[in-house]
Amino acid sequence: MHRSDTTGPRPAWFFREYEPVGVDLGSAAAVASYDRNQGTDPDADDALLDRLDVVAGTRLVDLACGTGSLVVQAARRGAEAHGVDVSEQMLAFARARAERAGAGAHWHRAGFLDYAHRAGPADVVTTRSALHQLPDFFKQQALLNAAGVLRPGGTFYLWDVIFSFPPADAAEHLGQWIDTAGRPVGEGFTRADFEAHVREEFSTYAWILEGMLARAGFEILAHESRSPTHGEFLCRRR
Numbered sequence: 001m002h003r004s005d006t007t008g009p010r011p012a013w014f015f016r017e018y019e020p021v022g023v024d025l026g027s028a029a030a031v032a033s034y035d036r037n038q039g040t041d042p043d044a045d046d047a048l049l050d051r052l053d054v055v056a057g058t059r060l061v062d063l064a065c066g067t068g069s070l071v072v073q074a075a076r077r078g079a080e081a082h083g084v085d086v087s088e089q090m091l092a093f094a095r096a097r098a099e100r101a102g103a104g105a106h107w108h109r110a111g112f113l114d115y116a117h118r119a120g121p122a123d124v125v126t127t128r129s130a131l132h133q134l135p136d137f138f139k140q141q142a143l144l145n146a147a148g149v150l151r152p153g154g155t156f157y158l159w160d161v162i163f164s165f166p167p168a169d170a171a172e173h174l175g176q177w178i179d180t181a182g183r184p185v186g187e188g189f190t191r192a193d194f195e196a197h198v199r200e201e202f203s204t205y206a207w208i209l210e211g212m213l214a215r216a217g218f219e220i221l222a223h224e225s226r227s228p229t230h231g232e233f234l235c236r237r238r
Ligand SMILES: C[S@@+](CC[C@H](N)C(=O)[O-])C[C@H]1O[C@@H](n2cnc3c(N)ncnc32)[C@H](O)[C@@H]1O
Pocket: 017, 018, 025, 038, 040, 063, 064, 065, 066, 067, 084, 085, 086, 087, 090, 110, 111, 112, 113, 127, 128, 129, 130, 133
């Protein structure tokens, strides 16, 4: 985790991706409770890695890796696994997880926008529950950067809070999500967390992301909405 993980100075108008947006996940307490709150599940990570054909020797980069479960599971099956995150606290947790698992992984303190990939072109780039940290203009820049990390034909996987409801029905669908997802304090992300997500973070519509993915050089192989508020894109770099 050193300076060469990132590109050089940015213009003054550039998004400050190291400053927290919305729900604060950077504190020691937030990192310690993150896996419980998020429902981190190494078996689910393995199922995703199977879907993405991640095997020994696959070079995988997980952008905004958080506590690093996906990266560690990839490293455990012999992949060259890279975890990238702006949060030193998250990376410290992820590194400890890798050490406990005896899995050699590569950790980079960098952001979607300034991550400079120094290894060979990646076979797979993933990012889950994080692209919404950027406003749409910067999401597009982040997707361009992700495409630049991948080899032609490589796989890009995106999972996030992604809206697929009709815009006119937004209040109804957001209300349903917040009503059902919020947990009591101490048991998970709270109603107030989800309210802050909608108010202060930058989740957007699937149809906007479709255009961004195409403009970043991705072919969309599959798009699935698990619910009106969550979904995934599986893409191939052209
Ligand atoms: C909700 S967590 C998701 C973590 C992990 N991907 C997962 O699925 O559990 C969001 C993560 O994004 C990171 N993050 C926020 N903005 C970022 C940025 N611009 N570039 C890279 N990571 C970022 C945060 O530090 C945090 O670890």
